[in-house]
Amino acid sequence: MISFVPQLSCLRRGISRMASGLSRTFVSALTALLLISASSVSAKNAHTYFRTYTINEGLNSNSIYGIVQDSAGFIWFGSNNGLCRFDGKQFRQFRKNDGCGISNNCILHLAIDRKGRIWLSLDNGVDIYDPATDTFRHFDAATDDGTRICNRAIKIMEDSDGEIWISTVNEGLFRYTPETERLTVYRHDPADDTSIAQDYISAVYESSDGTIWLGTYDKGLCAFSKESGKFTLFRAEGGGISQLSD
16 A cells, blocks of 8 residues: 655645745645545555355355354355355365254354354254354254244344344244243234234344344335334335334
């Protein structure tokens, strides 16, 4: 990167000598303008370097669906052919049937909880990887009526209270409370306009006020309040967003 500090120092002294009859405000403004121009030129001369990693460098697939970085600095990649861990130099691969314990090779999303465990969204539910023991286990918690996550899970999110939210394809939204090991499922009820709008949930997000926001497949946006236990539906109407339930 080119340095403009010496040049600017000379310019500042030159301006001071040449503009002795000018106001100090004008000189300061002109000097500031030169500083901004120099910074702009410096930025234009800065270079950003990219490196591409493929199966030739050790990835287990060129189709990557999820990426997270853990507290140790490892970068994890979920793909259609298993899980990969990158330490900055080499890739370590985890696949079903290689003895690692992972239950499915199609990994759609990755999330890290506050205990450092990695949650994997799979075609057949959810797996959890514990780096402390270097082991995988299948998430087999059940609701009070015995419902488990058996099919495709899409997104996983830990909220500010430490609860885990899991969105699925046509199985609704699951809420897991680690302290009590309680699993709750929310599904659409046509007779209740405060229920979740659709059982296909493609996105989960928590806003700063604790609201859980859900993107459905084609029924709009839902906001869930933990206080009321109810969903509010928003859909695009006439070029804008309309609130359809409360």
